[in-house]
Amino acid sequence: MAISAPSPQQSATDLSTADTPWVVAGPPRGRDLWSRLATWPLVLRAHRDLVYTSVRRDLQARFRGTVLGFAWVLAQPVVTFAIYAFLITELLGVRLGSDGSTPPATMAVYMFTGTLVWTSVADALTRSTSCVLEQRNLVQKVRFPAQLLPLQIGLSTLVTFAMGLVAFVGFTLVSDAWEVPGLALLAWAPVLLLLQLMLTTGLGLALSAAQVLFRDTQPVVGVLLTVGMFATPIFWVPSTEVLPDIQRWLPLVEMNPLHHLVYAWRSLLMSSEPDFVFDGSFPESLRIVASWAFGAFACGSLLFFRVERHLADEV
Amino acid sequence: MGQRPIVIEAVGLGKAYRVYPNAAARLAEAATLGRWKLHEEFWALRGIDLHLRAGTAFGLVGANGAGKSTLLKLLAGTTAPTTGRFRSSGRIASLLELGTGFHLEFTGRENVRMSGVLAGWSSRQVERNLEAIAEFAELGDAFDAPVRTYSTGMAMRLGFATALGFDPDVLILDEVFAVGDMYFQKKCVDRLLEFRDDNHTILFCSHSLYDVRQLCDEAIWLDGGESQCASDATTVTNRYSSWQSSRVDAPMVSGPRAIDWPSIDSARLVTADRRPATVVRTGDDLQLRLRWRNPLGDERPVQLGVAFVRQDQTLCAAAGTHLDGVDLRGHQGEAVLHLPNLPLLSGTFTVMLYMFDEGGLFRFVERALEEDLVVEAGTDEPGLVRIEHTWELFGGGQERELAA
Numbered sequence: 170m171a172i173s174a175p176s177p178q179q180s181a182t183d184l185s186t187a188d189t190p191w192v193v194a195g196p197p198r199g200r201d202l203w204s205r206l207a208t209w210p211l212v213l214r215a216h217r218d219l220v221y222t223s224v225r226r227d228l229q230a231r232f233r234g235t236v237l238g239f240a241w242v243l244a245q246p247v248v249t250f251a252i253y254a255f256l257i258t259e260l261l262g263v264r265l266g267s268d269g270s271t272p273p274a275t276m277a278v279y280m281f282t283g284t285l286v287w288t289s290v291a292d293a294l295t296r297s298t299s300c301v302l303e304q305r306n307l308v309q310k311v312r313f314p315a316q317l318l319p320l321q322i323g324l325s326t327l328v329t330f331a332m333g334l335v336a337f338v339g340f341t342l343v344s345d346a347w348e349v350p351g352l353a354l355l356a357w358a359p360v361l362l363l364l365q366l367m368l369t370t371g372l373g374l375a376l377s378a379a380q381v382l383f384r385d386t387q388p389v390v391g392v393l394l395t396v397g398m399f400a401t402p403i404f405w406v407p408s409t410e411v412l413p414d415i416q417r418w419l420p421l422v423e424m425n426p427l428h429h430l431v432y433a434w435r436s437l438l439m440s441s442e443p444d445f446v447f448d449g450s451f452p453e454s455l456r457i458v459a460s461w462a463f464g465a466f467a468c469g470s471l472l473f474f475r476v477e478r479h480l481a482d483e484v
Numbered sequence: 485m486g487q488r489p490i491v492i493e494a495v496g497l498g499k500a501y502r503v504y505p506n507a508a509a510r511l512a513e514a515a516t517l518g519r520w521k522l523h524e525e526f527w528a529l530r531g532i533d534l535h536l537r538a539g540t541a542f543g544l545v546g547a548n549g550a551g552k553s554t555l556l557k558l559l560a561g562t563t564a565p566t567t568g569r570f571r572s573s574g575r576i577a578s579l580l581e582l583g584t585g586f587h588l589e590f591t592g593r594e595n596v597r598m599s600g601v602l603a604g605w606s607s608r609q610v611e612r613n614l615e616a617i618a619e620f621a622e623l624g625d626a627f628d629a630p631v632r633t634y635s636t637g638m639a640m641r642l643g644f645a646t647a648l649g650f651d652p653d654v655l656i657l658d659e660v661f662a663v664g665d666m667y668f669q670k671k672c673v674d675r676l677l678e679f680r681d682d683n684h685t686i687l688f689c690s691h692s693l694y695d696v697r698q699l700c701d702e703a704i705w706l707d708g709g710e711s712q713c714a715s716d717a718t719t720v721t722n723r724y725s726s727w728q729s730s731r732v733d734a735p736m737v738s739g740p741r742a743i744d745w746p747s748i749d750s751a752r753l754v755t756a757d758r759r760p761a762t763v764v765r766t767g768d769d770l771q772l773r774l775r776w777r778n779p780l781g782d783e784r785p786v787q788l789g790v791a792f793v794r795q796d797q798t799l800c801a802a803a804g805t806h807l808d809g810v811d812l813r814g815h816q817g818e819a820v821l822h823l824p825n826l827p828l829l830s831g832t833f834t835v836m837l838y839m840f841d842e843g844g845l846f847r848f849v850e851r852a853l854e855e856d857l858v859v860e861a862g863t864d865e866p867g868l869v870r871i872e873h874t875w876e877l878f879g880g881g882q883e884r885e886l887a888a
Contacts, residue, residue: 185489191569192561194498218610219601226590226598233589306585310578312561313602383511478564481557482501 197474205474206467212314220317220324227325246333249284250340253277265406274346275439282438283403285337286431289330290369291394297322297373298380298390305484315480316473319373323366331362337438354437360455361433364462368426371465374473381483382476401427426461429454491654491685492536492559496568498709499554500525528554529709531568536654541686543696543703543717545724551709552689556656559687574653575603579644586639588632592623595631596646603650610650617642617649620675622668637665644672654685693721694795694834694856725854746778746786746839746848753835753857763858766829766870772821776839781815786848788812788819789838792857794831800868801828806844827869830861 197205213220232238254277257263265275297319301308308315341349380386400422407415407422415422422428429449436451502523504510509522529551536542544552557563559570560578586595596617600610618627621641623634631639647655655676676699680686690696696703696717703720705713705727713723753761756769764770778786789804803821805812812819834856839849863870 186491186493186571186573187489189571189573191571192565193569194565194567216601216604218605218607222598222601222607226587226594230587230589307602309557309562310560310585311602312576313604382514384507385511479502481563 197478202471202474206470209316209470212316213320216314216317219313220321223317223321224324224328227321228328242329242332243336245329246281246285246336247340250277250281250337253280253284254346265411272347278347278439279406279435280404281337282435283401283431285330285333286365286434287398287401287403287427289326289333290365290427290430291398292329293323293326293369294372294376294390294394296326297369298376298387300373301377301381301480302484308484309481315477316374316470319377319469319473320366320370323370323373326369327362327366330365334358334438350438357433357437357455361430361437361458364455364458365430367462367466368430368458371462371467371469374469375465378473378476378480381480397425397427401425401431403431426458429457429461433458488537488539488683490535491538491574492534492570492572492687494532494534494559494568494570497529497532497534497555497558497565497570498527498567499529499551499558499563500527500566502526527566527709529558529706532704532706532711533714534559534570534704536685536687538653538685539680539683540702541680541688541700543700543720544687544689544706545691545693545696545703545721546706546712547728550706552706553658554709555706556658556687556689560656572654575651576654576656577603577647577650577652578656579647579658586631586642589630591630592621592627592634592642593618596642596649599646600650603652605650613649613651617645620649620671621645637668641668648675648679652684654687655679656687656689658689659691693725694832697721722854725852728851744779746776746780746784748788748837748839748849748851749775749777751775751837751853753853753855761857762855763860764826765860765862766826767862768826770823770826772823772835774819774821774837775816776812776819777816778812779815782813785842786812787840787842787844789836789840789844790821791836791838792828792833793836794833794868798868800833804838804840804844806840806842826859827871828857828859829863829865829867829870830859831868833857833859 228239228242232241235241237244254274257277257280258273263276264273265271265279300318300322301315304318307313338350338354341347376386376390402422405412407419407428409416432449433451433454436454503526504513504523513520513522532555534542544555546552554563556578558565559572560576561572585599586592587598590598593614596614597607597610600613601607605613621627621638621644623638623642626634626638631642634642657676676686680699686699688696688700700717702715703717704711705720705724707727712727713720751772751774754771754773755761755764756771758771761768761770772790774788776786776788778784787804787806789802789806791802792800794800805819835853837849837851837853838847840847861870
C-alpha cells in the first residue's frame with residue numbers, strides 16, 4: 170500500500186502516473202517495513218493537522234453536551250484521590266512505616282499516583298485495541314495512514330493523564346497534607362510522557378491489528394489488564410519492610426515495565442517518601458521504561474505495517 | 485488536443501479474499517506462520533487492465549457481486565491487490581457512501597474539517613474551502629448544528645459537497661450520482677460535468693446504464709471478477725444490456741429447465757406506418773410489436789407487461805395483458821400494443837418489457853428495450869403527460885367552447 174498520502178500541493182495540470190511508484194501485490198519486503206518505521210516522523214509531520222484534529226475530536230466527543238465539559242477530565246482524579254484519602258488515611262488509618270515518621274497521607278498519595286498511571290495506560294491499551302475495528306468506515310473508504318489511529322488514542326489518554334497530574338500538583342499547592350513535587354517533575358515529566366506514549370502506541374499498534382484479525386484479542390487484553398492491575402505495585406508496596414513475604418516475588422515484579430513506569434512517576438511526584446518505598450533508583454527505572462518504550466514502538470509498528478494490507482479486508 | 489495524461493493505470497490487477505472456515509483456523513495458520521494453509525481463496529477480481537485519463541469519466545458496470553466495489557476499493561487504495569499492480573496520481577476522493585462518515589454529535593462544519601484533514605489537507609487549507617462547501621451544500625445555519633439533526637437529504641448534500649469541496653483529481657462515485665431534490669440533483673450533475681471538463685477524472689459505478697452512457701467516455705463491464713468488455717461507454721453498455729436480457733431469460737430458480745422458459749424474442753417500437761420510433765412527438769400513434777414464446781403453452785399461461793419508466797425511476801404508465809383480461813394462447817405469437825395519441829410529454833423513457841406468470845406476480849422476463857424512447861413535446865405544456873382537456877369560457881360575451 171502507498172506509504173504517503175497524496176500531496177495536496179500537486180496541481181491538476183501536471184497529473185501523470187509516470188513518476189508515481191507502482192502499488193504492487195505481495196507482502197511488503199523487510200526493507201519496506203524498516204523504511205516505514207524510519208519515516209514515522211515524516212508521516213507525523215505530514216499529517217499533524219489530522220492528528221491534532223482527531224485527538225481534539227476524541228476528547229470533545231467524550232464530553233460533548235455536558236455542562237462541565239472538559240472539567241470532567243479533572244473530576245475523575247479528584248474523586249479518586251478524595252476516596253483514597255478518606256478511606257485509607259482517615260477510615261482505615263493505614264500508615265506507611267511503623268515508626269510514624271511518614272506523613273499520614275503517604276499511603277493515599279502512593280495509591281493515587283499508582284492508580285493515575287495505571288488507569289491511563291490501561292485505558293489507552295483497551296481503547297487502542299478496538300480502534301481500527303471501530304473506525305472500519307474510515308479504514309475501508311479513505312486512504313490515510315491507519316497507523317495514526319492507535320497514536321491518536323495514546324495521545325488523547327495522555328492529555329487526560331496530564332490533567333490528572335495537574336490536578337495532583339494543584340492539590341499539593343492548596344493543601345498541607347502533601348509536599349509540592351520538586352522541580353525534577355517539570356524536567357522529567359515530558360520525557361516520561363513521551364516514553365509512555367511510545368509504549369502505549371507501540372502496544373496499541375500490535376493489539377489493534379491483532380484485534381482485527383483475531384477478535385479474541387479484546388477479552389484477552391481485558392483479563393491481562395485485570396491481572397496486571399494487581400500484579401503491578403499499585404495498591405501494595407514491593408518492599409519487605411511492608412510486605413515481609415514479597416521477597417521471592419520481587420524478581421518477577423522487577424521484570425514488569427509498568428512497575429518501572431509507575432515507579433518513575435512516583436519518584437517524581439512523591440519526593441518526601443521514606444526510603445523503603447523506593448529502594449530502586451529512578452535512572453534505572455527510566456532506562457528500563459525507555460528500552461521497553463522504544464522496543465514496543467518498533468515491534469508494534471513493524472507488526473502493524475506487516476499486516477496492514479489485510480486490515481481493510483477483515484474489519 | 486494532445487493525448488491526455490493517464491491518472492490511473494492498472495495492469496493485471498487481481499484480488500483474492502481469504503475465507504477461513506472459523507476463527508481457530510485463522511489462528512492456527514498464523515501460529516504456524518502460514519505453513520498450514522487453512523483458508524480458501526475467493527477471487528473477487530482477476531486480470532484487470534485499466535487506463536483512466538484526466539478529463540474523462542470512466543464507467544463500471546456489472547451485476548451485483550461482479551467485483552465492481554472491489555475494483556473501486558483497490559483503485560482508491562484502501563485495499564491491497566493480490567496480483568498485478570496499479571498506480572495513480574493526484575488525490576482520489578470517494579463518494580462511496582454519502583454522509584456515513586460523519587460523526588453525528590459534531591456539527592457539519594466540524595465534520596467537514598475532519599474530512600479535509602483526512603484527505604491530507606492542512607487545517608489552514610481546510611478553513612479556506614469551508615465556506616465554499618457550506619455554500620454549495622446550502623445548509624445555511626444548519627452547517628453549525630450537529631449532523632444528527634440533519635435530514636437524510638441534508639447529510640447527503642453535505643457529503644457530496646465535501647467530496648468535491650477538497651478539489652480531488654479523481655472522484656469515485658459508487659451508484660451515487662446526484663442527491664437530494666430535483667433542484668439539487670441538477671446542481672450535482674452540473675457540478676460533475678464541470679468537474680470532468682476541468683481536466684478531472686470520474687470513476688463511476690452504476691446500474692443505471694443510461695447514466696453511464698450519458699456521463700462516461702469509456703467503460704468496463706465486469707462479470708465474475710473478470711473484464712467482459714472494455715471500450716467506449718456505448719459499446720460496453722450495449723453489450724452488457726444484451727447480455728443482461730439474455731441472462732434474465734435464463735432460469736434463476738430451480739424448477740423449469742432453461743428450454744421451458746418463456747421468452748420475448750424480439751420487441752420494437754414503431755410508428756403507425758411501421759417506421760422505428762425512437763424519437764417521437766407527443767400525440768404520435770405508436771405500436772409496440774413483440775414476439776413471444778412460451779414452450780409449455782397453456783400448461784403454464786403467461787402474461788405480457790409493458791412499462792414506461794422515466795430516468796428518475798418514476799413509473800409513468802404501464803399496461804399488462806392480465807390487467808386487461810387478455811389471454812395469450814398457444815406456444816408462441818406476436819403481440820401488438822397499440823398506443824394511439826401518446827400522452828407522454830418530453831423526456832427520455834425506458835421501455836420495460838415483462839413476462840409474468842398467470843397471476844402477474846412472478847417475472848419470467850424483465851428487460852429494457854435496447855433503445856430508450858425519446859419524446860419531444862409538440863406543445864409548451866409542462867408536466868409528465870398531456871391530459872385530454874377542453875376549456876369552456878363564460879361571461880364577457882364569449883360563451884363558447886374552445887377546443888384545446
